[in-house]
Amino acid sequence: MSGGTGESRIPAAFESEPAFVPYLAAGDPTFEASLAYVEALERAGADVIELGLPFSEPIAEGPTIQQAVVRSLDGGMTVERYFEFVAALDVDVPLVCMTYYNLIYQYGDEEGPEPFVERAAAEGIDGFVVPDLPAEEAGPLRAACDAHGRDLVSIVAPTTRDDRLQRLVDLSSGYLYVQARLGVTGARASVSDRTTESLARVAETGTDLPRAVGFGISSFEQARDVIAAGADGAIVGSALVDIVAEGHAEDRPPEETAAELEALGRELKEGALAAAEPEASQAD
Amino acid sequence: MAEQGTFEGYGGRHVPEPLEEPLAELAGAFDQLKNDEAFQREFESLLEHFGGRPTPVFHAETLSERYDTEIYFKHEDLLHGGAHKLNNTLGQALLAKRAGKERLIAETGAGQHGTATAMVGALLDMDTTVYMGRHDMGRQEMNVFRMRLMGADVEPVERGNEGLAEAVDAAMEDLIERTDETHYLVGSAVGPDPFPRMVRHFQSVIGREAREQVQELHGDLPDACVACVGGGSNAIGLFHAFKDDDVAFYGAEPAGKGLNSGQHSAPLSATEREDPEVFQGMRTRVIDDGTENHSVSAGLDYPAVGPEHAALQELGRAEYHGITDEEALAAFRELSEAEGIIPALEPSHAIALACKLAEADRHDTLLVNLCGRGDKDMRTAAEQFDLS
Ligand SMILES: Cc1ncc(COP(=O)(O)O)c(C=O)c1O
Numbered sequence: 011m012s013g014g015t016g017e018s019r020i021p022a023a024f025e026s027e028p029a030f031v032p033y034l035a036a037g038d039p040t041f042e043a044s045l046a047y048v049e050a051l052e053r054a055g056a057d058v059i060e061l062g063l064p065f066s067e068p069i070a071e072g073p074t075i076q077q078a079v080v081r082s083l084d085g086g087m088t089v090e091r092y093f094e095f096v097a098a099l100d101v102d103v104p105l106v107c108m109t110y111y112n113l114i115y116q117y118g119d120e121e122g123p124e125p126f127v128e129r130a131a132a133e134g135i136d137g138f139v140v141p142d143l144p145a146e147e148a149g150p151l152r153a154a155c156d157a158h159g160r161d162l163v164s165i166v167a168p169t170t171r172d173d174r175l176q177r178l179v180d181l182s183s184g185y186l187y188v189q190a191r192l193g194v195t196g197a198r199a200s201v202s203d204r205t206t207e208s209l210a211r212v213a214e215t216g217t218d219l220p221r222a223v224g225f226g227i228s229s230f231e232q233a234r235d236v237i238a239a240g241a242d243g244a245i246v247g248s249a250l251v252d253i254v255a256e257g258h259a260e261d262r263p264p265e266e267t268a269a270e271l272e273a274l275g276r277e278l279k280e281g282a283l284a285a286a287e288p289e290a291s292q293a294d
Numbered sequence: 295m296a297e298q299g300t301f302e303g304y305g306g307r308h309v310p311e312p313l314e315e316p317l318a319e320l321a322g323a324f325d326q327l328k329n330d331e332a333f334q335r336e337f338e339s340l341l342e343h344f345g346g347r348p349t350p351v352f353h354a355e356t357l358s359e360r361y362d363t364e365i366y367f368k369h370e371d372l373l374h375g376g377a378h379k380l381n382n383t384l385g386q387a388l389l390a391k392r393a394g395k396e397r398l399i400a401e402t403g404a405g406q407h408g409t410a411t412a413m414v415g416a417l418l419d420m421d422t423t424v425y426m427g428r429h430d431m432g433r434q435e436m437n438v439f440r441m442r443l444m445g446a447d448v449e450p451v452e453r454g455n456e457g458l459a460e461a462v463d464a465a466m467e468d469l470i471e472r473t474d475e476t477h478y479l480v481g482s483a484v485g486p487d488p489f490p491r492m493v494r495h496f497q498s499v500i501g502r503e504a505r506e507q508v509q510e511l512h513g514d515l516p517d518a519c520v521a522c523v524g525g526g527s528n529a530i531g532l533f534h535a536f537k538d539d540d541v542a543f544y545g546a547e548p549a550g551k552g553l554n555s556g557q558h559s560a561p562l563s564a565t566e567r568e569d570p571e572v573f574q575g576m577r578t579r580v581i582d583d584g585t586e587n588h589s590v591s592a593g594l595d596y597p598a599v600g601p602e603h604a605a606l607q608e609l610g611r612a613e614y615h616g617i618t619d620e621e622a623l624a625a626f627r628e629l630s631e632a633e634g635i636i637p638a639l640e641p642s643h644a645i646a647l648a649c650k651l652a653e654a655d656r657h658d659t660l661l662v663n664l665c666g667r668g669d670k671d672m673r674t675a676a677e678q679f680d681l682s
Binding site for chain 2: 066067069072076110111112115116141142143144146147164165166167168169170171174178189
């Protein structure tokens with residue numbers, strides 16, 4: 011794949027239009043099928059792709075993503091395989107590695123996150139999201155990202171307020187992951203009021219970082235609504251992972267699952283774009 | 295979170311962002327209430343009248359003679375509910391109530407913490423849900439009945455090993471979903487800050503009492519304190535009052551089928567030293583990936599350990615030793631026969647370690663935390679010792 015050197019390509023991905031940011035667990039359920047799924051999402055119009063590096067003890071993931079993690083680990087995923095996966099991907103959009111503190115901090119011979127970031131950057135990762143990394147301990151990872159021109163994306167929750175919010179904004183680059191609602195990951199029917207509130211609070215900090223909203227988005231309407239509420243991008247994970255899970259459970263050929271992912275991906279991207287075009291959003 | 299949530303770099307608060315603020319609020323409430331006299335009075339009064347504190351210290355004559363070492367037991371098995379767990383559940387539930395929470399959730403392994411949570415849920419009229427691994431529900435059935443009788447919902451957890459660690463995950467997810475109205479009543483000195491120091495605070499009554507009581511009975515401080523370590527709450531509860539004394543600390547970890555068997559839950563005493571990891575919200579020591587988490591005792595088979603114990607070991611202030619299933623069962627039987635006290639399988643590990651220390655002639659006086667009674671383990675005992 012491209013990438014590998016130079017600067018993160020994430021900021022550019024949010025410049026022209028509302029972004030569609032899908033998530034998949036790398037290697038779910040197999041290395042080869044998963045490559046095809048990620049590539050299908052690029053064809054669907056993904057602007058940034060969040061690629062999960064599975065960890066055996068994920069905290070705060072709902073059943074959908076927990077099972078994806080299990081499938082991927084059962085399929086032989088390891089940190090080393092993940093880097094091979096990233097290298098093997100034939101996509102041009104920026105990639106964000108979503109994973110956990112232990113995997114990043116325990117990689118390589120030296121202490122700290124530097125070896126992981128260096129390797130990930132060399133393989134073509136543009137940025138990182140680490141849900142269990144407290145802002146208080148993020149210094150070394152932030153420094154490693156700076157040294158390698160990568161982005162560190164922070165998650166902002168509906169419960170994140172004032173001092174903490176400012177701290178997360180100051181720490182982050184690339185974009186902010188604004189959690190639409192409380193809870194663990196998983197697809198839901200509607201977008202919560204708390205989304206609008208959270209976006210307003212982020213705006214008050216005066217940051218010009220793009221805001222991508224995620225947690226529970228699964229349809230055209232929801233993607234449209236979060237963009238209309240002021241987001242710069244829509245993050246979609248569980249709804250896509252559900253398709254992978256079903257394909258796996260029903261033993262469907264990977265091409266069929268890839269086609270389904272592409273179809274839902276297009277719908278979500280169109281939803282995101284619809285909010286930016288006044289005539290389209292008046293149509294319902 | 296400030297440095298106060300860490301112990302020599304262990305601990306901290308490694309949680310997903312939605313929990314950061316709620317836990318910071320909890321830490322704030324705890325810092326404020328622990329110095330609040332009215333709160334302290336209410337807590338102490340309930341410990342006395344509801345819980346039966348102070349629990350006695352008992353000089354075990356037969357064992358003392360047999361091992362030629364003065365052995366004292368802190369009788370936490372006599373606390374209401376049958377284990378030390380109530381000290382913590384009462385403290386946290388009172389705090390949660392003051393913080394406006396209506397609902398308690400808890401994880402449980404042996405069912406003792408779940409039972410102690412159900413007790414305070416009923417006492418303080420709070421909605422209570424306890425997560426328990428399916429495997430543990432089978433081997434600690436009596437406690438499932440007790441919890442349900444007191445009105446708690448017992449939610450079976452059916453993933454992974456269906457044990458204590460999985461129950462913690464399930465409770466953590468519940469907390470993330472319903473953080474506004476819910477207090478997660480963590481049952482040991484584990485998890486993200488403020489839990490390890492909050493649980494220690496409420497459990498430290500054990501050591502405060504015992505320190506006075508042993509001096510009264512024996513005329514002096516003990517040479518060493520011995521306690522079993524699952525997450526480490528009864529151990530830290532005993533040790534804390536002696537931290538500035540010339541008293542040695544010993545933690546008995548569950549060595550399962552042996553420290554080299556690949557089946558144990560002894561992160562501190564296992565021969566292979568692992569680097570610290572982030573696990574269930576804290577930075578601490580965890581058994582290595584290839585080891586199967588196992589102990590005959592459902593309250594000890596936790597793959598990690600409270601961060602303060604990792605720190606005490608690193609500082610050389612405490613020693614941790616593995617006690618196998620077999621050794622614990624032998625101690626269980628020995629105490630029953632020698633002293634007429636049936637201990638839980640958890641403190642049976644501490645008793646076994648105390649006997650070993652005595653045999654090695656390391657100390658003249660030992661204070662052992664008898665942190666629970668063995669009624670819940672009768673089925674295991676009946677099978678092991680052919681009692682039917
Ligand atoms: C009687 C008893 N002792 C000890 C423990 C272990 O917990 P801790 O290490 O926190 O004291 C348990 C846990 O359930 C228990 O029931």
